[in-house]
Amino acid sequence: MLDKPIVDSYKSYTRRRNRVFIVLILTLLLTSAISLSLGSSNMSLADLVSALLGNEESTNSTIIWHIRFPRIIGAVLAGWALAMSGVVLQCILHNPLASPYTLGISQGAAFGAALAITVIGFQPTEVNSAILNFLSLGTGFFAFLGASATTCVLLILSQKRKLSSEAIILSGVALSALASAGTMMIQYFASDIEVASIVFWTFGDVSRASWKDLSLVAIFLLPSFIYFMLNRWNMNAIMEGAEVAKTLGVNAEKMIKINIMLAALVTSLVVATFGVIGFIGLAAPHITRLLVGGDHRHLLPQSCITGALLLLVSDTIARNILSPVVLPVGIITSFMGAPLFLYMLMKGGNRKF
Amino acid sequence: MAVIGMNGSGKSTLLKCLNGLLKPRSGIVMLDGKNLNKMKREEIAKHVGYVPQRYHEGDLTVFDAVLLGRKPHIYWSPSDYDFDVVNYALQAMEIERYALRPVRELSGGEIQRVMLARAIAQEPKVLLLDEPTSSLDLYHQIEVMNLLYMMAKDMGMAIIFSMHDINLALQFADRFLLLKEGKVYAYGGLEIITPQNIEDVFKVEVSLTQIGDHILVTPLLKSKNNFDFAESVNLGA
Structure with missing residues (x-):
């Protein structure tokens, strides 16, 4: 048997990346537990445990099962989905700036929602509050349409017109400006109540999802995640350029199309359910890249965990920092994420192996 | 086999057809008796x-980038054999000390060797190389070509490369294909290399x-278009 120092050091490098993964998962579980026990109702640890064990009668149980748990699951799912879309978009567009937010997919969804709230009148009033559940679904559906419209334009530009990845990002910026302008226009002519409900909607908040909404997100998220995981090698190949990918046996064009559509679907679902949450889709992949490098076999799953973790921490802070006021998490992600991101970029910039 | 011709004569296009990246407008490409x-x-x-002329430099480490060459053979996760092949390819291209560094931190010639290592790790029967030595220094040009020559001899691998350095091509290729304006001008052994x-x-x-x-090819230093730069500038002014 030959001595193979390179293979050995590579294997230990892989083990190191796996260790990062385990640490991330443990941190996420721990944060979930902490987040569950924190809140404005001053629940003791014993109350928490008894509520978790199914003490149906108490208020604590209601708080845990109907407020905190859905919220935590929501944060995890949304962070997961946004980070996943970010990784996928950055990979296929060969551009580190790609993310649901920078490509205008999120803004498209927000425009759709604003349209639904004002023009079609899907906002809570005394008359329709009884069927509010259904109406929120309507807003979500329009958000989904808005996001899909943006994605379709991007798809057509990239596939039919063969724009470069830089041009795609620029068109994303243009589309997001267009969608934002549309939203502002609607707000300008809307009534006070409508404006309030649009603004509330665009804030991005993981608390508004019911168990039903959450399962809907999960139903789409999990298969896409599995699909992307099965294609983790192919994504590595695509990152090396479409030609190389094809020589390695990857049907690059088909894969790029499917990837963009899945990423848009998952994003629009998240935006439709939770509102616009910026930054996670951009920051989580980059933070993870600094931790484990650019190999999608590691980058993809770990970014998802990082995204979930980022959003959960942000949301926990949002709930507790000005207690009993609960801030929308979208504000915190950018407040906390941006400095963290800048710090990591600076640190990463100096790193030499 | 060396493919030789001027810029834009169709060398890269030919290689891409041979590998199915482009479909030939007429004719078919046969591989082991099957239509490619x-x-x-x-x-x-x-x-x-296939190693293209231009490539993206991804975020992958060198080892991962070369391991990617094993992708067609890997179903779920790489085996020890895959690692051995990558190990061999890295050593052959003398890039083993960069194994865990990101590809984009390397120099142009080093990246070119990473791409060659990937193609070697793929263990193909046919290897298509588009200007495989364009960024390499003299030492590595000889080393790489020597290694490819040995592989062609020992493993029966068919290697088709395009190259601008006719003398380097002359030393290592046994068949030559001269292209001119998208057409085959001549094909054969050393006998077609005539002034x-x-x-x-x-x-x-x-x-x-x-x-x-x-044989050494020396250009007689006389350009066909005697374009006098100084004169044309004066005329312009």
């Missing part, structure tokens, strides 16, 4: 390796010198 365009990409990938043929293909007069075993 009817084969699936995964199937082609097991038999044909007349080279002049027709490259529009440059050359002389051939025999040194020991091999």
Whole structure:
């Protein structure tokens, strides 16, 4: 048997990346537990445990099962989905700036929602509050349409017109400006109540999802995640350029199309359910890249965990920092994420192996 | 086999056709008696390796980038054999000390060797190389070509490369394909390398010198278009 120092050091490098993964998962579980026990109702640890064990009668149980748990699951799912879309978009567009937010997919969804709230009148009033559940679904559906419209334009530009990845990002910026302008226009002519409900909607908040909404997100998220995981090698190949990918046996064009559509679907679902949450889709992949490098076999799953973790921490802070006021998490992600991101970029910039 | 011709004469296009990246407008490409365009990409990938002229430098480490060459052969996760092949390819290209560094931190010649290592790790029957030595220094040009020559000899691998350095090509190739304006000008062994043929293909007069075993092509330093730069500037002013 030959001595193979390179293979050995590579294997230990892989083990190191796996260790990062385990640490991330443990941190996420721990944060979930902490987040569950924190809140404005001053629940003791014993109350928490008894509520978790199914003490149906108490208020604590209601708080845990109907407020905190859905919220935590929501944060995890949304962070997961946004980070996943970010990784996928950055990979296929060969551009580190790609993310649901920078490509205008999120803004498209927000425009759709604003349209639904004002023009079609899907906002809570005394008359329709009884069927509010259904109406929120309507807003979500329009958000989904808005996001899909943006994605379709991007798809057509990239596939039919063969724009470069830089041009795609620029068109994303243009589309997001267009969608934002549309939203502002609607707000300008809307009534006070409508404006309030649009603004509330665009804030991005993981608390508004019911168990039903959450399962809907999960139903789409999990298969896409599995699909992307099965294609983790192919994504590595695509990152090396479409030609190389094809020589390695990857049907690059088909894969790029499917990837963009899945990423848009998952994003629009998240935006439709939770509102616009910026930054996670951009920051989580980059933070993870600094931790484990650019190999999608590691980058993809770990970014998802990082995204979930980022959003959960942000949301926990949002709930507790000005207690009993609960801030929308979208504000915190950018407040906390941006400095963290800048710090990591600076640190990463100096790193030499 | 060396593919030789001027810029834009169709060298890269030919290589891309041979590998199914482009479909020929007429004619078919046969691989082991099968029509290449009817084969699936995964199937082609097991038999044909290709190194393009230009490539993206991803975020992957060198080891991961080379391991990617094993992708057509890997179903779920890489085996020890895959690691051995990558190990061999890294050593062959003398890039093992960069194994865990990101590809984009390397120099142009080093990246070119990473791409070659990937193609070698793919263990193809046919290896298509588009200017494989364009960024390499003299030492590595010889090393790489020597290694490829040995692989062709020992493993029966067919290697088709395009190259601008005719002398380097002359030393290592046993068949030559001269392209001119998208058409095959001549194909054959050393006998087609004549001053007349080279002049027709490259529009440059050359002389051939025999040194020991091999032939050396020397251009006679006289450009066909005697373009006087100073004069044209003066005219412009």
